[in-house]
Amino acid sequence: MVRRAGISQEELRRANVSALLSWVHAHGPTSRAVLTTELGLNRSTIGDLTSQLESMGLVSEGLPVAERRSGRPSLVVTACPEVSVVAIAVDVDRITVALVGLGGVELERRVRVHQRGEHDVKHVVETVAQLVREVMTHPDGARCFGVGVSVPGAVRRSDGLVRFAPNLGWTNEPFADLLSEALDQPVAVGNDADLGVLAEHLRGAAVGVNDVGYVTGGVGIGGGFLVGGVPLGGSQGYAGEVGHLLVETAGPKCRCGARGCWETKVGENHLLTGAGRLPGGGPTAVAEVIAAADAGDQRAAASLDEVAEWTGVGLRAVVNVFNPEMIVLGGVLAHAWGARPRLVEDALSRGGLVCRLDRVTLCAGALGDDSPLLGAAELAFAPLLADPLGAVGSETALAGS
Amino acid sequence: MVRRAGISQEELRRANVSALLSWVHAHGPTSRAVLTTELGLNRSTIGDLTSQLESMGLVSEGLPVAERRSGRPSLVVTACPEVSVVAIAVDVDRITVALVGLGGVELERRVRVHQRGEHDVKHVVETVAQLVREVMTHPDGARCFGVGVSVPGAVRRSDGLVRFAPNLGWTNEPFADLLSEALDQPVAVGNDADLGVLAEHLRGAAVGVNDVGYVTGGVGIGGGFLVGGVPLGGSQGYAGEVGHLLVETAGPKCRCGARGCWETKVGENHLLTGAGRLPGGGPTAVAEVIAAADAGDQRAAASLDEVAEWTGVGLRAVVNVFNPEMIVLGGVLAHAWGARPRLVEDALSRGGLVCRLDRVTLCAGALGDDSPLLGAAELAFAPLLADPLGAVGSETALAGS
Numbered sequence: 009m010v011r012r013a014g015i016s017q018e019e020l021r022r023a024n025v026s027a028l029l030s031w032v033h034a035h036g037p038t039s040r041a042v043l044t045t046e047l048g049l050n051r052s053t054i055g056d057l058t059s060q061l062e063s064m065g066l067v068s069e070g071l072p073v074a075e076r077r078s079g080r081p082s083l084v085v086t087a088c089p090e091v092s093v094v095a096i097a098v099d100v101d102r103i104t105v106a107l108v109g110l111g112g113v114e115l116e117r118r119v120r121v122h123q124r125g126e127h128d129v130k131h132v133v134e135t136v137a138q139l140v141r142e143v144m145t146h147p148d149g150a151r152c153f154g155v156g157v158s159v160p161g162a163v164r165r166s167d168g169l170v171r172f173a174p175n176l177g178w179t180n181e182p183f184a185d186l187l188s189e190a191l192d193q194p195v196a197v198g199n200d201a202d203l204g205v206l207a208e209h210l211r212g213a214a215v216g217v218n219d220v221g222y223v224t225g226g227v228g229i230g231g232g233f234l235v236g237g238v239p240l241g242g243s244q245g246y247a248g249e250v251g252h253l254l255v256e257t258a259g260p261k262c263r264c265g266a267r268g269c270w271e272t273k274v275g276e277n278h279l280l281t282g283a284g285r286l287p288g289g290g291p292t293a294v295a296e297v298i299a300a301a302d303a304g305d306q307r308a309a310a311s312l313d314e315v316a317e318w319t320g321v322g323l324r325a326v327v328n329v330f331n332p333e334m335i336v337l338g339g340v341l342a343h344a345w346g347a348r349p350r351l352v353e354d355a356l357s358r359g360g361l362v363c364r365l366d367r368v369t370l371c372a373g374a375l376g377d378d379s380p381l382l383g384a385a386e387l388a389f390a391p392l393l394a395d396p397l398g399a400v401g402s403e404t405a406l407a408g409s
Numbered sequence: 410m411v412r413r414a415g416i417s418q419e420e421l422r423r424a425n426v427s428a429l430l431s432w433v434h435a436h437g438p439t440s441r442a443v444l445t446t447e448l449g450l451n452r453s454t455i456g457d458l459t460s461q462l463e464s465m466g467l468v469s470e471g472l473p474v475a476e477r478r479s480g481r482p483s484l485v486v487t488a489c490p491e492v493s494v495v496a497i498a499v500d501v502d503r504i505t506v507a508l509v510g511l512g513g514v515e516l517e518r519r520v521r522v523h524q525r526g527e528h529d530v531k532h533v534v535e536t537v538a539q540l541v542r543e544v545m546t547h548p549d550g551a552r553c554f555g556v557g558v559s560v561p562g563a564v565r566r567s568d569g570l571v572r573f574a575p576n577l578g579w580t581n582e583p584f585a586d587l588l589s590e591a592l593d594q595p596v597a598v599g600n601d602a603d604l605g606v607l608a609e610h611l612r613g614a615a616v617g618v619n620d621v622g623y624v625t626g627g628v629g630i631g632g633g634f635l636v637g638g639v640p641l642g643g644s645q646g647y648a649g650e651v652g653h654l655l656v657e658t659a660g661p662k663c664r665c666g667a668r669g670c671w672e673t674k675v676g677e678n679h680l681l682t683g684a685g686r687l688p689g690g691g692p693t694a695v696a697e698v699i700a701a702a703d704a705g706d707q708r709a710a711a712s713l714d715e716v717a718e719w720t721g722v723g724l725r726a727v728v729n730v731f732n733p734e735m736i737v738l739g740g741v742l743a744h745a746w747g748a749r750p751r752l753v754e755d756a757l758s759r760g761g762l763v764c765r766l767d768r769v770t771l772c773a774g775a776l777g778d779d780s781p782l783l784g785a786a787e788l789a790f791a792p793l794l795a796d797p798l799g800a801v802g803s804e805t806a807l808a809g810s
Contacts, residue, residue: 013428013447013448013449013450014424014425014428014429014448014449014450014454014458015416015421015424015425015428016449016450016451016454017421019449020416020418020421023415023416024415024416027414027415027416028415046414047414047415048414048415048417048420049414049415049417050417053415053417057415219642219643219644219648235636235637235639235641235643235648236636236639236640236641236642238636238637238639239637240636240637240731241620241636241637241732242620242636242731242732242733243620243732243733243734243769244732244767245732246732246767247620247636247730247731247732248730248732249729249730249732250729250730252729253654253655253726253729253730254654254655254656254726255655256658257657257658257659257669258658265759266759268658325654325655328650328651328653328654329648329649329650329651329654329730330641330643330648331642331643331644331645331646331647331648331649331650332643332644333644358666358667366645366647368644
């Protein structure tokens with residue numbers, strides 16, 4: 009690949025400050041000795057960078073908790089958790105707002121349940137703004153560096169416009185602009201699965217795995233991918249819509265307008281109606297079907313078998329396209345795989361080119377339903393981590409509002 | 410994203426040497442003034458880097474050809490074309506071997522036609538080795554820095570093992586090792602479409618486009634993708650197999666073992682048999698069908714219509730997954746789109762999530778059938794461009810063999 013530009017001495021320093029802060033944010037308290045090795049920089053550079061970050065109030069230094077007996081202990085560098093961001097997840101059935109500190113420490117959380125009929129975008133903005141004000145009463149809200157939001161829909165990267173979030177009933181809603189106005193603060197918005205894979209990669213099931221997909225099933229199917237460690241966004245941010253890959257030509261009509269999309273065969277409501285229940289019950293109803301299948305309910309078991317089978321069929325396409333090392337499953341897909349792993353894996357292995365050649369690791373997300381929320385925190389931290397020298401000073405706006 | 414490591418002063422210098430050489434390799438002769446602007450480095454740094462590259466015989470400096478009247482002209486830096494690599498494309502119907510100079514200058518080329526029945530891997534290795542010896546008789550063969558090969562199949566990144574190249578009849582062939590032994594030189598092997606997208610991005614239809622797919626149709630369909638400028642390889646190098654996405658549940662049996670794969674509906678042979686002709690005629694026979702359709706042959710026209718329709722259906726999935734800015738088409742897909750653009754675009758726009766939201770640019774490859782060959786040259790140049798200071802000195806092995 010062609011490098012776009014060279015690196016100046018000034019950029020070198022900024023990049024190294026960024027590398028050190030990002031390291032302790034991701035890995036937790038780390039000794040100077042380990043930082044020297046892991047970052048490939050010499051001891052005096054690590055000392056300089058740490059001093060600079062400490063003077064900016066972004067890290068603290070101290071003796072290790074369990075001090076070694078012999079030799080001078082290496083000072084331990086810790087990200088300051090009172091340096092915070094606001095993370096927001098707008099889901100179909102609830103809104104979650106958390107204040108998250110550097111290092112990934114959750115400082116405060118508010119949850120407001122809402123329902124279909126309460127998804128009017130202005131109403132959601134008001135609710136979110138209220139919850140943000142509540143979490144900001146936490147003492148560490150004073151050093152808040154940004155706001156990140158997860159939305160279950162296609163989000164235009166350039167301006168946070170929600171192009172299409174069918175389960176919220178949103179089309180072309182300028183959600184980022186509206187919330188930004190309400191909070192008097194810039195707001196970054198991302199797709200829930202795109203943020204989910206970031207979080208699972210940083211602190212969840214996929215730490216150290218650079219070719220990984222996060223595929224999660226609710227009413228629809230969301231997909232987020234890292235390709236060689238780089239988030240797959242596409243030219244406008246809409247990439248990863250694997251829920252609309254065809255799995256059955258004569259299959260059910262999908263809300264996207266096509267027929268036989270993967271999400272029509274494995275979504276929550278397909279599992280529920282297959283088990284003879286009403287659609288719309290969400291994760292609680294899904295858990296009931298799984299429990300009923302375990303308890304001998306044959307209709308529930310048959311519906312679960314079918315969803316597991318189609319989960320594997322869809323994953324086959326994902327594997328052929330991405331050849332991932334790992335696929336992290338969320339929502340109903342994680343349940344189907346947890347309950348019927350052999351059915352999923354057999355369907356995945358049948359036919360298909362890459363699937364037959366080498367195996368992929370399937371696993372359930374390690375962060376549960378919080379992956380998109382924690383990914384939203386990372387979205388909000390991104391400018392600070394990318395350039396701590398440039399970002400410090402920008403944290404007053406929200407606190408002052 | 411978390412940075413893996415910091416950047417030392419030594420790495421800074423290596424990165425900037427790499428950036429300058431990569432720039433002139435990609436963009437051709439460039440003045441010091443433009444390099445200063447484009448690379449974001451100051452004039453004295455550019456001067457130092459240029460001198461170092463010149464002393465290593467990788468670039469030359471001179472006055473611009475059209476000298477400006479006023480002021481001192483900025484010296485122009487040019488990559489030395491006599492710094493070369495060997496690029497090889499193994500196709501179903503031919504083997505092409507070229508000596509390619511830095512800057513993308515083709516110095517020498519040999520083509521050997523072969524046929525089914527002549528694909529035995531040892532025979533192919535012998536033929537390739539003979540053609541390499543022929544192109545190396547060119548005077549600039551003396552400074553050859555590497556060998557890159559394009560193969561129409563799934564290639565394991567770690568060792569160049571060809572896991573599956575159905576149209577050559579190869580399964581688990583250690584092609585890189587065998588050729589490396591025959592040439593007494595390391596050999597890098599890649600998938601033809603993965604290399605095609607690199608070449609189209611560097612010098613073809615997709616210059617400056619960082620989210621781009623190259624999808625090419627022969628007997629099968631090959632796909633190569635850049636995601637945010639990063640090649641999609643997957644964990645082992647097998648990613649991008651979009652030819653095996655399902656497009657029709659009850660469709661024809663595919664050589665991959667599944668049914669209704671995209672390539673069963675749009676491959677060369679599907680066009681040929683649909684037009685009432687024998688399969689196996691390759692690009693020549695495809696061109697005849699297109700010409701016949703133009704001349705009023707209704708069966709040829711109907712077959713072309715059908716292939717154009719299915720081309721659009723498959724591209725719909727590609728767009729949903731990758732949200733690319735551009736898809737560069739090759740082979741029979743380029744022909745179908747060239748002859749029936751409306752049919753392809755209508756099928757692409759029907760249903761599907763992302764397709765309806767924003768348009769993607771379709772175009773034919775600008776490098777014709779040479780994209781994989783030129784991508785193979787880039788594969789061979791990659792170590793030199795990534796670290797010129799480390800690579801110089803490695804060029805003698807092949808010349809000495």
